[in-house]
Amino acid sequence: MKEILRIRTTKRTSIVNITPYIREILKRSGxxxxxxxxxxxxxxxxxxxxxxxxxxxxxxxVYTLEKLIPWEDPSYEHAEGNSAAHIKSAIIGNSRIVPxxxxxxxxxxxxxxxxxxxxxxxxRKVVVKIFPDVD
Amino acid sequence: MKEILRIRTTKRTSIVNITPYIREILKRSGxxxxxxxxxxxxxxxxxxxxxxxxxxxxxxxVYTLEKLIPWEDPSYEHAEGNSAAHIKSAIIGNSRIVPxxxxxxxxxxxxxxxxxxxxxxxxRKVVVKIFPDVD
Amino acid sequence: MKEILRIRTTKRTSIVNITPYIREILKRSGxxxxxxxxxxxxxxxxxxxxxxxxxxxxxxxVYTLEKLIPWEDPSYEHAEGNSAAHIKSAIIGNSRIVPxxxxxxxxxxxxxxxxxxxxxxxxRKVVVKIFPDVD
Numbered sequence: 001m002k003e004i005l006r007i008r009t010t011k012r013t014s015i016v017n018i019t020p021y022i023r024e025i026l027k028r029s030g031x032x033x034x035x036x037x038x039x040x041x042x043x044x045x046x047x048x049x050x051x052x053x054x055x056x057x058x059x060x061x062v063y064t065l066e067k068l069i070p071w072e073d074p075s076y077e078h079a080e081g082n083s084a085a086h087i088k089s090a091i092i093g094n095s096r097i098v099p100x101x102x103x104x105x106x107x108x109x110x111x112x113x114x115x116x117x118x119x120x121x122x123x124r125k126v127v128v129k130i131f132p133d134v135d
Numbered sequence: 136m137k138e139i140l141r142i143r144t145t146k147r148t149s150i151v152n153i154t155p156y157i158r159e160i161l162k163r164s165g166x167x168x169x170x171x172x173x174x175x176x177x178x179x180x181x182x183x184x185x186x187x188x189x190x191x192x193x194x195x196x197v198y199t200l201e202k203l204i205p206w207e208d209p210s211y212e213h214a215e216g217n218s219a220a221h222i223k224s225a226i227i228g229n230s231r232i233v234p235x236x237x238x239x240x241x242x243x244x245x246x247x248x249x250x251x252x253x254x255x256x257x258x259r260k261v262v263v264k265i266f267p268d269v270d
Numbered sequence: 271m272k273e274i275l276r277i278r279t280t281k282r283t284s285i286v287n288i289t290p291y292i293r294e295i296l297k298r299s300g301x302x303x304x305x306x307x308x309x310x311x312x313x314x315x316x317x318x319x320x321x322x323x324x325x326x327x328x329x330x331x332v333y334t335l336e337k338l339i340p341w342e343d344p345s346y347e348h349a350e351g352n353s354a355a356h357i358k359s360a361i362i363g364n365s366r367i368v369p370x371x372x373x374x375x376x377x378x379x380x381x382x383x384x385x386x387x388x389x390x391x392x393x394r395k396v397v398v399k400i401f402p403d404v405d
Contacts, residue, residue, distance in 0.1 A: 002303075002369065033137075035172065035266070037305065039369055041378035043321040050225040051178040060211045060218035061225050064204055069334055076330045083330035090320040090331050095367055097230055099137065099174055099264050106262060108176035127376060129369050131305070134269050134404050168272075170307065170401070185360040186313040195346045195353035196360050199339055232365055234272065234309055234399050241397060243311035269404050 001029045002129045009120035013066070015058045018126060019112040022098075023105060025128050032103045034132040039095040041127065044085035044119035046092035052112025065118075085118035092116065100130070136164045137264040144255035148201070150193045153261060154247040157233075158240060160263050167238045169267040174230040176262065179220035179254035181227035187247025200253075220253035227251065235265070271299045272399040279390035283336070285328045288396060289382040292368075293375060295398050302373045304402040309365040311397065314355035314389035316362035322382025335388075355388035362386065370400070 003025045007016055022038060038047050051057040069084045069091075076083040096113060099106040107113070115126055138160045142151055157173060173182050186192040204219045204226075211218040231248060234241040242248070250261055273295045277286050292308060308317050321327040339354045339361075346353040366383060369376040377383070385396055 002371070035264070037367060037369065039367070039376070041376060041381060043319075043327075043378060043381055048225045049178075049229050050221055054213055054215075056212040056214065057178075057218065057221050060213050061222050063210055064208075064218075064222045065226075068203060068338060073334075075333055077326040078324055078330050079326065080324075083327065083334075086320055086327050087331050087334045090318045091335075091362055092226055093228060093363060093366065094319050096228065097172060097174070097232070097367070099172065099262055101137070106174070106176060108178060111176060111178055127369055129305070131266075131401075132404070134267070170399070183360045184313075184364050185356055189348055189350075191347040191349065192313075192353065192356050195348050196357050198345055199343075199353075199357045200361075203338060227361055228363060231363065232307060232309070232367070234307065234397055236272070241309070241311055243313060246311060246313055266401075269402070 005126040005128060006123055007115055007126060008123045009117040012120055013062050014117050014120050016115045017052055017112045018115050022113055022128055026130060029130045031100055031130050031132045034100040034130060036098045036100055036105060037095060037129045038113055039127040040115060040124060042124055044082060044089050045124055046089050046094055046116040047096045048092055048116060049096050049111055049113050051110045053110045082119040088118045140261040140263060141258055142250055142261060143258045144252040147255055148197050149252050149255050151250045152187055152247045153250050157248055157263055161265060164265045166235055166265050166267045169235040169265060171233045171235055171240060172230060172264045173248055174262040175259060177259055179217060179224050180259055181224050181229055181251040182231045183227055183251060184231050184246055184248050186245045188245045217254040223253045275396040275398060276393055277385055277396060278393045279387040282390055283332050284387050284390050286385045287322055287382045288385050292383055292398055296400060299400045301370055301400050301402045304370040304400060306368045306370055306375060307365060307399045308383055309397040310394060312394055314352060314359050315394055316359050316364055316386040317366045318362055319366050319381055319383050321380045323380045352389040358388045
């Protein structure tokens with residue numbers, strides 16, 4: 001079972017909590033045990049899992065990524081000017097997997113799944129694919 | 136098939152070789168071909184695969200992560216003071232997948248699977264889930 | 271279904287577009303819907319997905335990784351002298367997953383799958399494993 005979310009980002013760097021949408025898809029699927037793949041087919045975006053309770057955690061992640069991989073660098077050669085976004089996307093990765101247990105995402109208490117767009121604002125697709133366990 | 140390891144870490148940053156425990160779980164499962172997911176549901180921890188032969192490799196990984204993402208930074212906003220651990224976890228990722236081939240983990244000769252905790256000491260759960268190939 | 275690619279790299283750091291080989295394997299498999307795992311069992315290599323259209327994007331990724339994780343650092347302890355390659359591999363990760371949809375890799379228009387070797391030249395194995403959806 002596969003569904004595609006469409007997420008509109010609003011800033012150059014946006015981190016969007018997509019956990020509620022993934023939970024809805026999982027619920028509709030009726031799958032109790034299995035695996036959920038969350039995947040973005042975009043070269044300036046990433047998916048990651050981290051704390052969803054305190055938004056300051058996301059600020060600190062964005063701040064550190066920008067410090068390490070600045071938007072401007074005279075050595076960048078890519079003509080579109082968004083090299084930093086490509087680099088962040090390649091390093092963090094464009095998917096995460098979450099086990100499914102008793103019909104729920106097996107996330108920690110404070111965890112959420114995030115779409116990160118590093119060259120927005122844009123509308124982005126997120127593929128959510130659910131693989132039920134096979135008996 | 137799914138099992139949960141409980142790993143007690145001893146320092147702020149601990150890198151624990153969990154390969155022997157994963158091999159035991161795989162053996163008990165009897166699965167010959169498939170996929171093994173190793174997943175931590177914790178926002179200051181990661182899973183990664185790298186050299187398990189020379190512990191100096193792990194020291195150099197820990198050293199470089201600390202150099203790039205220092206524990207203290209006056210710009211961090213998260214009040215708990217462990218932003219560096221969240222950032223490392225988000226970037227490295229909280230799971231790895233290993234193919235299963237002829238009843239073994241398909242790892243290179245010198246490779247091991249590691250749990251990394253960046254805000255210990257703590258007891259952490261690691262989910263090991265095995266997906267057999269379907270004929 | 272599993273196949274192993276053998277890729278010869280030519281420089282210390284080589285980023286090789288392996289998408290055409292993966293597409294061939296997928297075509298031979300006949301799988302229409304499922305998941306494709308691309309995995310390297312090597313501790314100085316990574317797999318990532320990013321732009322395949324403009325080679326300058328890859329140059330900027332390699333440049334930034336080298337800037338952040340330099341080959342030489344007096345604090346490295348690993349005697350083989352290739353710590354930087356291990357660190358890059360551990361952070362970026364040694365696999366990526368691509369959903370399969372209508373018999374094709376579900377990649378964005380400009381996306382490719384890359385093998386990155388950070389301590390070449392070497393011959394490297396890449397495991398491509400295809401998991402069909404189960405009805």
